[in-house]
Amino acid sequence: MYVYTPLYSEMVGYVSFLSAFIPIWVFLVLGWQLCSSYGTAALRNESDLLEFFWTVVPSVCVGFLCLLNLGCLGNDLVLKTRGLIKVIGRQWYWSYDLNDGCGLYDSMMSDFIDGVDKPLRVYVDTPYNLSVTSSDVIHSFALPIVNLKVDAIPGRLNNVFFCMNHVGVFVGYCSELCGAGHAYMPIVMEVIEKAFVKD
Template identity: 30%
Template sequence: MRRLLSSAGAIAAFLASAGAYAAQPTPWQTRFQPAATDIMAQTEWFEKYTLWFIIPITLLVLFLLAWCILKYRASVNSTPSRISHNTLIEVIWTVGPVVVLLFLAVPSFQLLTAQYTPGEEAKLTVKATGNQWNWDYEYQVEEPLSFNSAMMPDADRAAAGKEDRAIYPRLLAVDNEMVVPVNTMVRVLVTAADVIHAFAMPAFGIKTDAVPGRINEIWFRANKEGLYYGQCSELCGKDHAFMPIAIRVVNDAQYTTWLAAAKTDLDGANKALMAAVDGGGSVTVAGN
C-alpha cells in the first residue's frame, strides 16, 4: 500500500509540475507514450484495431474451454462420443482464421510500407553512433556539427539547469540532447562503434539496431515541439540501462539559432535554447 501511495503521489506531482508533461515511462504505465509523429499515430490505431480481434477470440476460446470441461467431464458424460469428424466445424476453423488474418495483414502491410517509405525527402540528416554507453551525434550539414550525448550525472544537474526531475527525469536526462526542427523530415543514420546497440524513440514510433560496420536508416517527422525520451533497446553491456536518448524538437528559428551557436559553443547554445524554450521556468516536454 505504501508503494502504491508513493507511485500515486509521483504521478500527481508529475502532472502538476509547472505545465510540463513528458513522453517518458511513468508509474503503472500500460499504454504507449503520446504519439508525436504520424507513423506512431498509425501504430496506435493499428494496436487498437487488433484488439477488436484479439479480445473476442480470447473470450471465445476461454468459453469453449470452459464449456468442454463442464459439459464433457467424466462425471456427466460417462459414455463419450466417438464422432471424429465434422465437416462444418472443419470449414469454420479453417476459413475463420484465414479471414481474420487477412483483416490483420492488409493494414499491417500498409503500416509497414509507410514506415519504410518517407513522404518526402529528408531535410536534415543526423548520424547516431552507439558507444558503451552513450551516443555520438553528427549533423551532416554544410559545416558539420558533432557532439556526444550521455546520461546526466546528478552532480552536474545544477550547473546544467536540469534539476527539475519532471522535465529531466532520472536515468533519462542527458547532457546534450539531439535538437531538430518541428515538422521537418529527419533522417537518422544509425551505427555502432563497439557492440550492437539499438536506437529507440517510442513517441516517434522508431527503433532500429545499431550494428558495428553497418548503417541502418530510419526517419521521423515530429509534429509537436517538446523534449522526447528513448533508450538503447539492445542489451549492450553492464551499463545498458544507463544509455538514454533525448531529442528536443523546437521551432525553425530556435533550431537555426542553436545550430549556429553550437558549432563554436555547444554548452552555451544548449543553455540559450533551454532559456528560450523554458520561457522563465515552464517547458513543454513531449507528447500532448
C-alpha cells in the first residue's frame, strides 16, 4: 500500500535537491577558505563587495526555494480518485460511508479473532480519498501493516489519499485510548479485485 498526495513527487525532488545542494555548498566554501588563506590577513572595516554577496546570495537562494514551494501550492486536491470513503469513529465501532450506493453502515466486532461483521472493501490499484472524523471522542484509524494512521477528531475532517497495491485482508485497531471498549473496535480492510464484484 502506498499513501500519497499529489505533492509527493515534487517533495521528493525538493528534498533531494536540498540534500545535494547544502553539502556541496558547504564543501565549496570550506575549500575556498582553505585554498585562499595564506596565514592571517587583516580585514578592512568595510567591504562593499562582501556585503553585496552577503545580501544577494542568500536572497537568491531563499527566493529560489520559495519558487519551488509556490509551485506546490494549490496542487493538493487534484488527484483523481475513485471516490470518497467517509470513516466515522464511534464508541466502540467504526462507521463507513462509501460513494458506491451502499450508504452508511456500521462495522462492529464479531466473535472471530480480529474480525468484524462488515469490513471496509476497496479495490486494488484504485486511489481513494479517506476522510476520517469522530462523533464522540478522539479515535485513531490505524492499519499498521499498510502504514496508514489517521486521527479521528470530533468536528474535524482528516483526509489522506491511499491506494492499495496488493490483494488481501488487513487488520488494525483504534490506536487512541478512547474509553472502556477501546480494545474492541478492530478495523478490517478487504482489498479485492474488481473482477470479484457481483454485477
